[in-house]
Amino acid sequence: MTEKITYLDNAATEKPYEAAIEAMVNAARCYGNPSSAHTAGRAAAELLEDSRKTLSSVVGCEKDEFYFTPSGTFANNAAILGTAYRHIRRTKRIISTDSEHPSVELPLKRLESEGFEVIRVTTKDGLPDYEALENALMSPTSLVTVMHVNNETGAVYDIAKVRSILDSTPSGAMLHCDNIQGFLKESNPLRYCDMMSVSAHKIGGVKGCGGLYLSKTTRISTIVEGGGQERSLNPGTEAMPAIAAFAAAVKERTADSGRDERISELKSYLLSAVTKIDGIEPNLPKNSSPYIISLSLIGVKSEVATNYLSSIGICVSAGSACSSKKRENRVLTAYGLERTRADGTIRVSLSPSSTKDDIDKLCAGLRKITERIIIK
Amino acid sequence: MEKILLLKYGELVLKGLNRKFFNNKLLSRVKQQLKKLTDAEGGSFELEYAQSTLCVRARDGADINAAAKLMKKVYGIVSVCTAYETEKDMDSILNIIKINARSLIGSAKSFKCEARRSDKKFPLTSPEICTLAGGAVLEVFPELTVDVRNPDSTVFIEVRDKSAFIHSGGEKGAGGMPNGTNGKALLLLSGGIDSPVAGHLVAKRGVSLDCVYFESPPYTSDLAFDKVKQLAEKLSLYCGSIRLFSVPVTEIQEKIFSDCHPEMTTILLRRFMMRLAERVAERCGAAALVTGESLGQVASQTMPSLVVTDSVAGIPVFRPCIGLDKEEIVTIARQIDTFETSSLPYEDCCTVFTPRHPNIRPTIEQALREEAKLDVDALIENALSQTKSVFIN
Numbered sequence: 001m002t003e004k005i006t007y008l009d010n011a012a013t014e015k016p017y018e019a020a021i022e023a024m025v026n027a028a029r030c031y032g033n034p035s036s037a038h039t040a041g042r043a044a045a046e047l048l049e050d051s052r053k054t055l056s057s058v059v060g061c062e063k064d065e066f067y068f069t070p071s072g073t074f075a076n077n078a079a080i081l082g083t084a085y086r087h088i089r090r091t092k093r094i095i096s097t098d099s100e101h102p103s104v105e106l107p108l109k110r111l112e113s114e115g116f117e118v119i120r121v122t123t124k125d126g127l128p129d130y131e132a133l134e135n136a137l138m139s140p141t142s143l144v145t146v147m148h149v150n151n152e153t154g155a156v157y158d159i160a161k162v163r164s165i166l167d168s169t170p171s172g173a174m175l176h177c178d179n180i181q182g183f184l185k186e187s188n189p190l191r192y193c194d195m196m197s198v199s200a201h202k203i204g205g206v207k208g209c210g211g212l213y214l215s216k217t218t219r220i221s222t223i224v225e226g227g228g229q230e231r232s233l234n235p236g237t238e239a240m241p242a243i244a245a246f247a248a249a250v251k252e253r254t255a256d257s258g259r260d261e262r263i264s265e266l267k268s269y270l271l272s273a274v275t276k277i278d279g280i281e282p283n284l285p286k287n288s289s290p291y292i293i294s295l296s297l298i299g300v301k302s303e304v305a306t307n308y309l310s311s312i313g314i315c316v317s318a319g320s321a322c323s324s325k326k327r328e329n330r331v332l333t334a335y336g337l338e339r340t341r342a343d344g345t346i347r348v349s350l351s352p353s354s355t356k357d358d359i360d361k362l363c364a365g366l367r368k369i370t371e372r373i374i375i376k
Numbered sequence: 377m378e379k380i381l382l383l384k385y386g387e388l389v390l391k392g393l394n395r396k397f398f399n400n401k402l403l404s405r406v407k408q409q410l411k412k413l414t415d416a417e418g419g420s421f422e423l424e425y426a427q428s429t430l431c432v433r434a435r436d437g438a439d440i441n442a443a444a445k446l447m448k449k450v451y452g453i454v455s456v457c458t459a460y461e462t463e464k465d466m467d468s469i470l471n472i473i474k475i476n477a478r479s480l481i482g483s484a485k486s487f488k489c490e491a492r493r494s495d496k497k498f499p500l501t502s503p504e505i506c507t508l509a510g511g512a513v514l515e516v517f518p519e520l521t522v523d524v525r526n527p528d529s530t531v532f533i534e535v536r537d538k539s540a541f542i543h544s545g546g547e548k549g550a551g552g553m554p555n556g557t558n559g560k561a562l563l564l565l566s567g568g569i570d571s572p573v574a575g576h577l578v579a580k581r582g583v584s585l586d587c588v589y590f591e592s593p594p595y596t597s598d599l600a601f602d603k604v605k606q607l608a609e610k611l612s613l614y615c616g617s618i619r620l621f622s623v624p625v626t627e628i629q630e631k632i633f634s635d636c637h638p639e640m641t642t643i644l645l646r647r648f649m650m651r652l653a654e655r656v657a658e659r660c661g662a663a664a665l666v667t668g669e670s671l672g673q674v675a676s677q678t679m680p681s682l683v684v685t686d687s688v689a690g691i692p693v694f695r696p697c698i699g700l701d702k703e704e705i706v707t708i709a710r711q712i713d714t715f716e717t718s719s720l721p722y723e724d725c726c727t728v729f730t731p732r733h734p735n736i737r738p739t740i741e742q743a744l745r746e747e748a749k750l751d752v753d754a755l756i757e758n759a760l761s762q763t764k765s766v767f768i769n
């Protein structure tokens with residue numbers, strides 16, 4: 001990959017920190033299996049526990065409440081399916097929103113096909129319908145699963161409010177939060193959650209590692225059988241290189257204390273620049289993350305725009321990277337965009353290493369597209 | 377006991393004096409496909425043509441089942457049948473039936489036997505063969521019932537000149553005429569569902585294919601080209617080697633977009649595509665163009681649009697999907713395994729400058745009026761000069 005690219009697709013994945021790569025390589029050299037009792041195994045086990053300590057302290061939980069998983073997707077699946085099956089005798093009712101990531105939406109669909117009732121509250125304009133949530137929670141429910149930061153629009157959903165509604169209603173539901181786009185980017189919603197998913201490569205770790213916080217009082221069924229690792233939640237040999245890199249990335253990220261302010265400034269800079277370009281309209285939820293900016297190019301298909309930007313070295317995505325292999329605009333339509341506008345929406349996502357220069361290059365590219373192909 | 381493939385020829389057995397030409401083409405296609413298999417996995421195949429059937433025998437560990445799969449994609453073959461071959465004596469035949477009763481009968485609850493005896497010197501008559509064969513099946517599966525009118529499964533016993541074949545019927549082959557017996561055409565391959573189906577329907581009649589794809593870099597991506605390449609590869613399993621041409625039309629689209637009436641964008645591009653395709657056809661020796669157009673499906677496929685598009689083509693344009701509904705086209709796309717690839721979401725050039733309200737009743741006069749604003753010849757020459765091609769075998 002050329003070094004000169006302008007990378008603004010950080011919600012898909014971030015460039016790993018050098019420290020994370022180094023930790024990954026070192027962990028690969030420390031090749032023992034953490035489950036083995038011999039010297040090599042114990043060295044790996046020690047690294048595993050050190051990493052868990054780092055993660056749990058940043059996540060804000062006890063060490064044995066944090067489980068390493070192979071991905072954020074796995075963490076979401078484990079939490080949703082595990083809770084649904086655990087409480088199957090009490091209730092087969094689950095509440096979520098209409099704009100969740102496929103790693104939440106698809107397990108929910110699977111549960112529906114198995115006879116579960118799934119209620120999805122609307123999230124028009126990036127605002128969950130809290131009243132509908134409250135009404136839905138009047139009946140016995142096993143799980144409420146709501147994302148913290150929407151991966152396509154950047155809308156921030158109020159997890160504290162969800163908790164307070166949940167506590168004031170008689171459903172008996174657990175609360176799971178997909179915090180994959182919010183981890184170390186938004187205020188930490190952990191204290192409101194019974195379960196929370198995170199992912200390493202969204203914050204400068206490497207691919208192959210996610211994590212699930214599971215409060216001590218929460219019991220879920222396991223969805224994969226195997227050797228009992230991670231207290232049977234993810235019962236395979238631990239991916240030590242990715243786990244060690246996750247811990248290293250977390251340390252790097254938390255050491256950069258001014259990151260959120262910088263990113264907020266960059267977002268303002270981007271928004272003021274794009275408002276000067278005819279044919280581009282940002283989609284701004286009332287409460288939004290500074291890291292994700294959704295832009296609609298009126299009359300241009302998002303894939304056409306991303307192809308053009310890619311040809312001049314600028315990487316952004318159409319909608320979300322996770323659903324870009326399918327023609328669907330479920331999330332943007334739920335946000336309230338018309339089909340044609342959703343078809344022309346791109347996502348710009350920032351990281352602590354993004355610069356004003358990146359934004360300038362992006363705006364120059366966008367200007368060229370709108371001048372050349374905005375449909376009359 | 378050996379397994380053997382019996383490939384039944386279709387309509388080419390009705391050919392007259394030129395039948396040998398068709399037979400040779402079919403034989404060479406079969407050989408070419410089987411060679412791919414032996415090159416990859418070793419072994420060899422022996423071919424023997426007798427009584428309107430091509431027999432394929434696997435030698436030295438060649439995979440007869442993989443061969444059967446390939447043969448189902450050879451145009452000209454109407455049925456592919458995997459049979460057990462044995463000596464022409466009743467004991468051997470019955471022995472084969474008993475040993476392979478499970479694979480011959482499957483999970484059927486009723487069966488019948490059907491015997492054909494092209495060797496009239498065989499000591500038993502067809503009904504006598506059936507009686508004994510049925511007895512052999514019942515010996516293995518006494519719970520089965522015999523149903524001669526509507527059986528779940530049929531065991532066929534064919535006593536031929538040199539040996540006997542036992543099988544449970546053939547699977548449908550690709551049909552049509554052998555590759556290369558009916559000239560060459562150029563398929564306008566877009567990456568959608570319809571054009572590969574159109575290519576298949578024409579190639580099935582013995583026509584060799586090359587393909588042309590129009591792209592709009594940098595607005596369309598390499599992924600879109602890869603998708604088209606994959607489609608050409610899937611088609612080539614049926615119709616043999618293909619040269620895939622890609623012609624950039626970005627400049628043409630930008631010129632149309634800036635200088636012409638927005639409602640005419642699509643139809644003008646289609647006219648350019650026809651002109652370019654004709655030139656590519658000339659280059660590759662194709663005598664006709666093939667498109668996946670289906671009447672009324674989209675704005676550029678209304679009757680007036682097709683008239684306007686067609687009027688620039690100097691060679692015949694075949695549109696085998698013209699009267700098919702989308703559902704019918706999808707059914708064929710699934711049969712030839714192009715549907716999944718066609719459904720990948722990458723945009724092609726047609727979607728880059730799509731007007732909000734395309735003219736669905738354009739006229740040739742309107743098109744000529746708009747084209748007068750462009751240097752059509754220069755745009756064509758420039759696009760052609762940037763044409764690239766890959767060979768797919």
